[in-house]
Amino acid sequence: MRAVIVEDLALLREGIVALLREHDVDVVAQAEDADGLLRIVAGHKPDLAVVDVRLPPTFTDEGLRAAIEARRRQPGLNILILSQYVEPIYTAELLESGEGGVGYLLKERVGEVRSFMDAVQRVASGGTALDREVVSELVRQRTGGAGDDALASLTPREREVLELMAEGRTNAAIARHMVVTPGAVEKHVTNIFGKLDLPATNDDHRRVLAVLTFLRSA
Amino acid sequence: MDADTAPTQLPIAAPSPVQDEQPPANALPLHIALSALAGLVATIVWAVTGGGYYWAAWVWLGLAVPVAVHAIIRFGLSQPASARHGLALHSMVTGMVCGILLIVWGFTTDGVRGFWPLWPLLVLGVAVAVHALVIYADRLPGREREAQLAERVGELTRTRRGALDVQAAELRRIERDLHDGAQARLVALSLLLGRTEERLSDRPEEAELVRRAREEASAAIGELRDLARGIAPPVLADRGLAAAVEALGPRAATPGTLEAQKHTARPLPVVETAAYFVVAEGLTNVAKHAAGAAAVVRLGEQDGRLMIEIADEGPGGADVDGSGLTGLRHRVEALDGTLTILSVEGSGTTIYAELPCGR
Numbered sequence: 001m002r003a004v005i006v007e008d009l010a011l012l013r014e015g016i017v018a019l020l021r022e023h024d025v026d027v028v029a030q031a032e033d034a035d036g037l038l039r040i041v042a043g044h045k046p047d048l049a050v051v052d053v054r055l056p057p058t059f060t061d062e063g064l065r066a067a068i069e070a071r072r073r074q075p076g077l078n079i080l081i082l083s084q085y086v087e088p089i090y091t092a093e094l095l096e097s098g099e100g101g102v103g104y105l106l107k108e109r110v111g112e113v114r115s116f117m118d119a120v121q122r123v124a125s126g127g128t129a130l131d132r133e134v135v136s137e138l139v140r141q142r143t144g145g146a147g148d149d150a151l152a153s154l155t156p157r158e159r160e161v162l163e164l165m166a167e168g169r170t171n172a173a174i175a176r177h178m179v180v181t182p183g184a185v186e187k188h189v190t191n192i193f194g195k196l197d198l199p200a201t202n203d204d205h206r207r208v209l210a211v212l213t214f215l216r217s218a
Numbered sequence: 219m220d221a222d223t224a225p226t227q228l229p230i231a232a233p234s235p236v237q238d239e240q241p242p243a244n245a246l247p248l249h250i251a252l253s254a255l256a257g258l259v260a261t262i263v264w265a266v267t268g269g270g271y272y273w274a275a276w277v278w279l280g281l282a283v284p285v286a287v288h289a290i291i292r293f294g295l296s297q298p299a300s301a302r303h304g305l306a307l308h309s310m311v312t313g314m315v316c317g318i319l320l321i322v323w324g325f326t327t328d329g330v331r332g333f334w335p336l337w338p339l340l341v342l343g344v345a346v347a348v349h350a351l352v353i354y355a356d357r358l359p360g361r362e363r364e365a366q367l368a369e370r371v372g373e374l375t376r377t378r379r380g381a382l383d384v385q386a387a388e389l390r391r392i393e394r395d396l397h398d399g400a401q402a403r404l405v406a407l408s409l410l411l412g413r414t415e416e417r418l419s420d421r422p423e424e425a426e427l428v429r430r431a432r433e434e435a436s437a438a439i440g441e442l443r444d445l446a447r448g449i450a451p452p453v454l455a456d457r458g459l460a461a462a463v464e465a466l467g468p469r470a471a472t473p474g475t476l477e478a479q480k481h482t483a484r485p486l487p488v489v490e491t492a493a494y495f496v497v498a499e500g501l502t503n504v505a506k507h508a509a510g511a512a513a514v515v516r517l518g519e520q521d522g523r524l525m526i527e528i529a530d531e532g533p534g535g536a537d538v539d540g541s542g543l544t545g546l547r548h549r550v551e552a553l554d555g556t557l558t559i560l561s562v563e564g565s566g567t568t569i570y571a572e573l574p575c576g577r
Contacts, residue, residue, distance in 0.1 A: 009398065009402045011402060011403070011406045012402055012405055012406055012409070015406050015409040015410065016409070018413070019409060019412075019413060022413065054397065054452075059394060059397075060452070060455055060456040061452075061456040061457070084397055084401055084405075084439075084443060084446075084452075085443055085446075085447065085451075085452050087452070087453050087465055088465065089453070089457075089461065089464065089465055106439075107401075107405045107439075108404070108405050108408050108435070108436045108439045108440075110405065110408065110409045110412065111405075111408030111409050111411055111412035111432045111435065111436065112412060112432075113412040113413060113415065113416045114416070116412075
């Protein structure tokens with residue numbers, strides 16, 4: 001796998017590069033700002049771009065904007081955004097920005113090496129990896145207010161599966177995480193799709209989209 | 219009087235507009251000198267012709283009046299027009315006329331006709347006094363205090379706005395520093411601990427300790443994030459008020475709708491932050507006291523003022539002096555805004571806030 005890293009803080013950039021290299025990811029280029037991102041993506045055609053959302057000069061969301069622009073120029077580019085905070089609206093913008101894997105994780109997840117590398121692999125192969133904070137926020141939104149009948153009808157176990165699905169995990173990964181059989185997960189998933197009236201699909205990316213669309217619809 | 223203008227006439231070419239605007243050369247000393255000479259000549263003639271009634275005094279008076287007029291004209295042209303300058307001219311003309319009257323009275327008095335200049339002097343004096351009163355009305359004891367207060371209010375408004383701007387900028391700097399400093403270092407620490415943990419896979423006890431250290435680092439990062447969000451949520455700086463309020467929806471745990479008028483330009487950061495916290499606190503209150511009730515947030519701009527409305531269909535009867543609402547009111551009033559709460563038992567609660575955009 002060939003990856004590029006865009007992070008303005010050298011300390012973090014070097015740490016992430018070291019971590020990826022330890023896991024046989026070929027880090028082909030590094031940059032510090034949005035222009036650098038566009039340049040190295042055009043120059044190296046990587047499989048994955050790992051991008052800090054906040055970059056010079058304004059330190060707002062130019063990392064996100066630049067990543068979406070890079071994907072517009074190179075359709076199918078897989079993007080993993082790292083951020084100090086999660087905003088559901090940024091997730092939606094990323095998911096709607098076209099084909100390709102999408103990841104949106106809190107920066108501190110890099111410390112959870114195994115699940116971080118899982119996320120990297122998933123995004124690099126066109127899948128989805130959303131931070132559990134994003135997902136739980138969306139679930140909280142749907143259940144904390146007026147109460148949503150459909151969500152309320154889920155069992156706690158199904159709720160857990162739904163959150164893992166929204167994070168972008170496959171059934172097999174959910175089974176490993178919950179220490180149950182893949183068959184059991186599949187049953188939960190079928191129940192969830194039925195209760196939430198979601199279009200059943202085996203494509204992981206579309207599955208995530210369906211779940212998120214449900215969670216975001218107020 | 220010719221002496222006044224003659225030297226200023228340039229014999230060559232037509233005077234250009236620029237030359238017209240130049241002040242005339244000072245011919246007053248020459249005028250005085252010539253007048254004095256003429257007066258002396260008259261006095262000498264009087265002495266040579268045998269004295270008697272000192273008629274030369276009238277000559278002196280006739281010469282002195284044009285000199286005085288000349289001097290007043292020069293003074294009048296010496297400064298740009300202003301109320302004070304006008305009063306000074308008025309006083310000088312009055313003084314000159316009074317002087318002439320007194321001199322004429324002095325030359326002609328024979329103790330029979332009394333002090334006839336009294337009435338003209340009185341009228342002229344009253345005219346000057348009225349003029350002065352009109353110009354310096356604001357210096358009267360009561361008015362002076364009022365003017366001072368108005369000036370002070372203006373000054374305080376300016377400095378307070380300045381202080382708030384500085385404070386907002388300072389808070390954003392702290393937020394930036396947290397992000398680039400402590401938070402970044404903690405993330406780097408967490409990364410190092412994670413890599414260490416991975417290498418200790420054959421020593422579970424040590425790995426467990428490292429994992430716990432990493433979790434502590436994560437918790438610290440989480441706390442710093444909440445702190446930074448309390449200063450100003452990142453999405454507010456990134457995308458503006460409407461987006462931040464929209465992002466607030468999930469956290470506020472209220473099924474609300476947002477009606478935001480498209481803004482042509484964003485308000486000042488300090489105003490934007492205050493408006494954000496009004497909506498955030500308003501929605502928190504809705505979630506707390508009117509759980510499940512529908513709520514609407516309206517954002518708009520009118521005549522340079524940001525209008526915010528948070529309306530719910532809850533039970534109403536809110537405590538308008540509650541600490542949360544009082545805090546909001548202080549925040550809004552510090553920016554010269556207003557906060558109004560309408561909460562009638564049984565018909566929901568509406569918070570209106572208005573803030574000057576300050577652009």
